[in-house]
Amino acid sequence: MTLQHFMNEAISPWMREDGPDSDIVLSSRIRLARNFADRKFPIIADNNDLEEIRDFFRNEYENASFRDYDNFEFFPIKDLSAVEKRVLVEKHLISPLLAKHGEFAATMISHNEQVSVMINEEDHIRIQLYFPGLQLSNALTKAFEFDDWLEEKINYAFDETKGFLTSCPTNVGTGMRASVMMHLPALALTKQINRMMPAINQFGLVVRGIYGEGSEAIGNLFQISNQITLGKTEEDIIEDLQSVVHQLIEHERKARTRLMEQSGTKLEDRIYRSLGVLKYSRIIESKEAAICLSNVRLGIDLDIIKNISRNILNELMVLTQPGFLQHYAKKTLTANERDVLRATLIRERLQLEEK
Amino acid sequence: MTLQHFMNEAISPWMREDGPDSDIVLSSRIRLARNFADRKFPIIADNNDLEEIRDFFRNEYENASFRDYDNFEFFPIKDLSAVEKRVLVEKHLISPLLAKHGEFAATMISHNEQVSVMINEEDHIRIQLYFPGLQLSNALTKAFEFDDWLEEKINYAFDETKGFLTSCPTNVGTGMRASVMMHLPALALTKQINRMMPAINQFGLVVRGIYGEGSEAIGNLFQISNQITLGKTEEDIIEDLQSVVHQLIEHERKARTRLMEQSGTKLEDRIYRSLGVLKYSRIIESKEAAICLSNVRLGIDLDIIKNISRNILNELMVLTQPGFLQHYAKKTLTANERDVLRATLIRERLQLEEK
Numbered sequence: 001m002t003l004q005h006f007m008n009e010a011i012s013p014w015m016r017e018d019g020p021d022s023d024i025v026l027s028s029r030i031r032l033a034r035n036f037a038d039r040k041f042p043i044i045a046d047n048n049d050l051e052e053i054r055d056f057f058r059n060e061y062e063n064a065s066f067r068d069y070d071n072f073e074f075f076p077i078k079d080l081s082a083v084e085k086r087v088l089v090e091k092h093l094i095s096p097l098l099a100k101h102g103e104f105a106a107t108m109i110s111h112n113e114q115v116s117v118m119i120n121e122e123d124h125i126r127i128q129l130y131f132p133g134l135q136l137s138n139a140l141t142k143a144f145e146f147d148d149w150l151e152e153k154i155n156y157a158f159d160e161t162k163g164f165l166t167s168c169p170t171n172v173g174t175g176m177r178a179s180v181m182m183h184l185p186a187l188a189l190t191k192q193i194n195r196m197m198p199a200i201n202q203f204g205l206v207v208r209g210i211y212g213e214g215s216e217a218i219g220n221l222f223q224i225s226n227q228i229t230l231g232k233t234e235e236d237i238i239e240d241l242q243s244v245v246h247q248l249i250e251h252e253r254k255a256r257t258r259l260m261e262q263s264g265t266k267l268e269d270r271i272y273r274s275l276g277v278l279k280y281s282r283i284i285e286s287k288e289a290a291i292c293l294s295n296v297r298l299g300i301d302l303d304i305i306k307n308i309s310r311n312i313l314n315e316l317m318v319l320t321q322p323g324f325l326q327h328y329a330k331k332t333l334t335a336n337e338r339d340v341l342r343a344t345l346i347r348e349r350l351q352l353e354e355k
Numbered sequence: 356m357t358l359q360h361f362m363n364e365a366i367s368p369w370m371r372e373d374g375p376d377s378d379i380v381l382s383s384r385i386r387l388a389r390n391f392a393d394r395k396f397p398i399i400a401d402n403n404d405l406e407e408i409r410d411f412f413r414n415e416y417e418n419a420s421f422r423d424y425d426n427f428e429f430f431p432i433k434d435l436s437a438v439e440k441r442v443l444v445e446k447h448l449i450s451p452l453l454a455k456h457g458e459f460a461a462t463m464i465s466h467n468e469q470v471s472v473m474i475n476e477e478d479h480i481r482i483q484l485y486f487p488g489l490q491l492s493n494a495l496t497k498a499f500e501f502d503d504w505l506e507e508k509i510n511y512a513f514d515e516t517k518g519f520l521t522s523c524p525t526n527v528g529t530g531m532r533a534s535v536m537m538h539l540p541a542l543a544l545t546k547q548i549n550r551m552m553p554a555i556n557q558f559g560l561v562v563r564g565i566y567g568e569g570s571e572a573i574g575n576l577f578q579i580s581n582q583i584t585l586g587k588t589e590e591d592i593i594e595d596l597q598s599v600v601h602q603l604i605e606h607e608r609k610a611r612t613r614l615m616e617q618s619g620t621k622l623e624d625r626i627y628r629s630l631g632v633l634k635y636s637r638i639i640e641s642k643e644a645a646i647c648l649s650n651v652r653l654g655i656d657l658d659i660i661k662n663i664s665r666n667i668l669n670e671l672m673v674l675t676q677p678g679f680l681q682h683y684a685k686k687t688l689t690a691n692e693r694d695v696l697r698a699t700l701i702r703e704r705l706q707l708e709e710k
Contacts, residue, residue, distance in 0.1 A: 265695060269637035280631030282624035340620060 007087050007327055010319035011311060012113035012130070018310075019133015023301045024249050026181040026221070026314055028136050029092075030143040033166045033175035034125040034150070035157040041167045042120050050104035050120050057119050061108055066149045069110035072117075077105040086323025092130070097121055115146060122167045123175075125150070134245060136178055136238045143176075144234075163230070173230030178238050180245050183313065185220040185298040186255035187248070193222070196251070203244050204228040219290030219317055224248070256302060271299035279350055283336075284343040289320050308353045316346055362442050362682055365674035366666060367468035367485070373665075374488015378656045379604050381536040381576070381669055383491050384447075385498040388521045388530035389480040389505070390512040396522045397475050405459035405475050412474050416463055421504045424465035427472075432460040438687075441678025447485070452476055470501060477522045478530075480505070489600060491533055491593045498531075499589075518585070528585030533593050535600050538668065540575040540653040541610035542603070548577070551606070558599050559583040574645030574672055579603070611657060626654035634705055638691075639698040644675050663708045674700055 015027070035041055039049045054076065062074040077085065077098060085099040094107050098121040106119040118126040127146060131139045157165040164175035171177070187193040200207055204227045209217040224245060226237045259267050274295035277284070284292075297313035299305035318324060320342045326333050329341055370382070390396055394404045409431065417429040432440065432453060440454040449462050453476040461474040473481040482501060486494045512520040519530035526532070542548040555562055559582045564572040579600060581592045614622050629650035632639070639647075652668035654660035673679060675697045681688050684696055 265637055269698070272635040272637055273632060276631030276635030277628060279635075280627040282620055282627055343624070 007084065010091070010324060011315045012091065012093075014112055014114045014130060014132055015314055016311060017132045019131060019135055021249055022133035022310075024183055024252050025134040025245065026132075026183055028131045028134055028139045029179045029181075030127075030129050030136075030139045031177040031179070032125075032127040032143055032147055033123040033164065033171045033177075034127065034147070034154075035165060035167070036124050037155045037157040039124065041157075041165075042122060042124060043167050045120075047104065053124050054104050054106045054119055057106060057108060057117070060153055061117075065110075066146060068112065069115040069146070071111040072108045072115075073111070074108045075106060077101055077107070078103060083323055083326045086321075087327050090318050090321040090323045092128075094118055095121060095126070098126075117150075123171070125154075134180060134242070134249075136180070136242050136245075137235075140178070140234055140238055170227075171229050174232070174234045174237065176229060176234050176237065177225050178234075178241050179223050179225030180241070182222050182224060182245065182248060182252075183220060183294065183297060184222055184248065184252050185294050186259055187252050188217070188220040189259065190255050192251065192255060196248070200224065200244055200248075201227075203240055205241060205244055218287060219313070220294040221290075221317070256298070260302065267302075268299075268304055271295050271302075271304055275299070275305065278346050280347075281343045283339045284346065285339055286320060286322075286342065289342055289346060290317060293317055308350070312349070312353070316349060319345055319349065362439065365446070365679060366670045367446065367448075369467055369469045369485060369487055370669055371666060372487045374486060374490055376604055377488035377665075379538055379607050380489040380600065381487075381538055383486045383489055383494045384532075384534045384536075385482075385484050385491075385494045386532040386534070387480075387482040387498055387502055388478045388519065388526045388532075389482065389502070389509075390478050390520060390522070391480075392510045392512040394479065396512075396520075397477060397479060398522050400475075402459065408479050409459050409461045409474055412461060412463060412472070415508055416472075420465075421501060423467065424470040424501070426466040427463045427470075428466070429463045430461060432456055432462065433458060438678055438681045441676075442682050445673050445676040445678045447483075449473055450476060450481070453481075472505075478526070480509075489535060489597070489604075491535070491597050491600075492590075495533070495589055495593055525582075526584050529587070529589045529592065531584060531589050531592065532580050533589075533596050534578050534580030535596070537577050537579060537600070537603060537607075538575060538649065538652060539577055539603065539607050540649050541614055542607050543572070543575040544614065545610050547606065547610060551603070555579065555599055555603075556582075558595055560596060560599055573642060574668070575649040576645075576672070611653070615657065622657075623654075623659055626650050626657075626659055630654070630660065633701050635702075636698045638694045639701065640694055641675060641677075641697065644697055644701060645672060648672055663705070667704070667708070671701055671704060674704065 019025070036053060039045060039053060042050065058074045061072050064072050088094045088107070089096050089099050093109055093113060093116045095118060098105050098107065098118045101121060104120050107116055109116040114130050116128045127143065129139055129143045129146065159165055163173040166172050166175050184193055187196070197207055206225055206227045208223045208225070209221070224241065226241055228237065274292035277288070278292050278296060293313050293316050296305060296308065297310065300308055300310050322338055325338050325341050325345070328345065333341065374380070391408060394400060394408060397405065413429045416427050419427050443449045443462070444451050444454050448464055448468060448471045450473060453460050453462065453473045456476060459475050462471055463474070464471045469485050471483045482498065484494055484498045484501065514520055518528040521527050521530055539548055542551070552562055561580055561582050563578040563580070564576070579596065581596055583592065629647035632643070633647050633651060648668050648671050651660060651663065652665065655663055655665055677693055680693050680696050680700070683700065688696065
């Protein structure tokens, strides 16, 4: 088992590539909810069903490959330690909900970490595909291909009028949740983002923090996703989402330009002070680290900071989460100990950049 | 005229030497107030008298030398620009009061900047001698020698019972103000200094900020000096001052040790974050700069920060004052412009340390 592989790197291989508009859009994700037609859905299923579904995935797909997604690793959740589960959540490879599920939940993850399938979460199957930058259409095409590949062996629960059937009615229809992770420091700094929220919601879209539902927008990272899954095709949903994302990108770029013009030195000061904090602090809470990382990333995007790679934000945001810190320390850490280790890891990571 | 010489360096040559206890005591100063016996004191003098006194100093002492204090330069205050006066005040070579005096005020300063004589300030003559570290007795001996040298040519206003006569009754008697500049970051951090103030005052001593009367203790620098000049010999005054200073040194050292033991990482964090701010900020107000400089200096004294010279505190505290900043910029600066230039100078100065 190569769990170590997923544990050791804070950012997944696909994140190292640049995508369209990746100065602002960190990643695009398609998630498809699917269920077996001939089995009770997980919320009411008996253990037998769940066990059979889990074993089906192990038997059919362990070490299998499909196109770019090669060598799927299979992990029953119950075999994972608390820290291992936490790390997979922090890398967005599994959901917090799956991590909490007991006996029969499992996940399979492609070697390049671009695809993960959650088994027996809220639905029997939750497929996730990630792409760098803004590439929702491409992501959808790839997701459909992958979905078709699974469908060769699985009879999905599908209704001619309603579409795909899911445990929760909010997913019925396309079963699709498309989302993009956006870095919007200038809109956050100027508080414009608050005014934009209602408009975004009116488009049937939701804005969340980096760790999904109910999480705060730490580090000025915002996840924008579709709320509606019914009555619209996947293509239409993605088109609507994409059009809002394009507008947000444009607003963010304008806000950055305006900030530079109107208070360039103040912005530089904020950016460099953040770099100073990351380079020099000996104790740092995750919230402050996230703010500083966001500022430094903005500095890189604005070409104010050179010689630091763009990925530092994505990487350190994950690396400095509690799970990862404890994985590195190989033990449970108190909040204080985490704050010290977080500062150490950030300093060491930034020193690597200088070489 | 070599005014440039005094302007170009933020710290005086004597400051570069280490003195006793110079981890805590930055400098010792003796100031003697003297007046001509046969002239009205400055507060009521007519211009003729003041002019004659000023010219007497120019004629007798310009370019003169006495022991270590060689090549006295003579400057009529009216010939100095606003920035030049300000820089001399910031270097503690003249008082703010002298800088404000008009027509007949003057100063003479030895090349090594260890001695300055203010002419026609509140008294006809104010002699100042500076020494690095804690060396009040030595400073007093040297001050007496210098005083005797002046007395060879001047008939001082002196009363057998009262002692030296001065414009303000608070200086009558010895005419002496002995003071030490102490860096007390640990006592300030733990707020112990506040509790010590009343005790210090009871000894007839006064605690002031770095720029004397009415100034705040910025950068955790405290000037301790005698209040009483009458009814005690100079030696007794200095002994009392010295004994209190010794106690403060001891308390400060204990407080530093305790801070390191009880919250070492927190202290390190504070020290290094301050270094980060100094190295990275693009805009910095003088108060924040002073706090950060104090923390960095503490870090140097505690051997937490290496490869940065101790003098950085003294030097940058002066270098980043408004007068010096404008001297460097060669023009009047707004507060904002000063904050930007201050950050730049600090960064450049710290970069020099790294070479």
